[in-house]
Amino acid sequence: MALVKISGPVSNFREETRVKSTQTYNSGYSKVDTEKEINFRVANRPVTMKMPKSMELADGDEATVVGSDTSGGVKAILVRNDTIEIIYGYSTWYLMMWAIILLGVGVATIGIIVGLLLTPLGLYLLYKAFQHKQAYAMMATT
Secondary structure, rough: EEEEEEEEEEEEEEEEEEEEEEEEEOOOOOOEEEEEEEEEEEEOOEEEEEOOOOOOOOOEEEEEEHHHHHHHHEEEEEHHHHHHEEEOOOOHHHHHHHHHHHHHHHOOOOHHHHHHHHHHHHHHHHHHHHHHHHHHHHHHHO
16 A cells, blocks of 8 residues: 655644553453544644554644555554654554564464464564555655
8 A cells, every 4th residue: 555645734633542442350450451543634634543652743733644545534654743853653663573573473383273363463564564664764755
């Protein structure tokens, strides 16, 4: 899927916290996994991004977005706040590390069902890592 790069002023910034899962243990301890879903417009195009943390971005800031072009706007991979020069998104090395681990374990256990599940997941993360590398290269160009 081809990546697009858009730049411009940010408007309609909204950040929502979504609960991914909740676990309660016998000791009474509860664990809640959340994810931030961030929606905004850049150059009057809708942008959406999911992240584990908040983003320092507000209406009126200048931003550059690299992501996949969808029918409903842009699904962001990387967002740079040009006002304060911070890039938000996952690291290529983080994705590459998990891809190599999953591929290694998946290939080693290919004879059992675990390997058949982990190998495609590792290949998908490898694809996403190369997509992030391309996104960082696009972000570096003016």
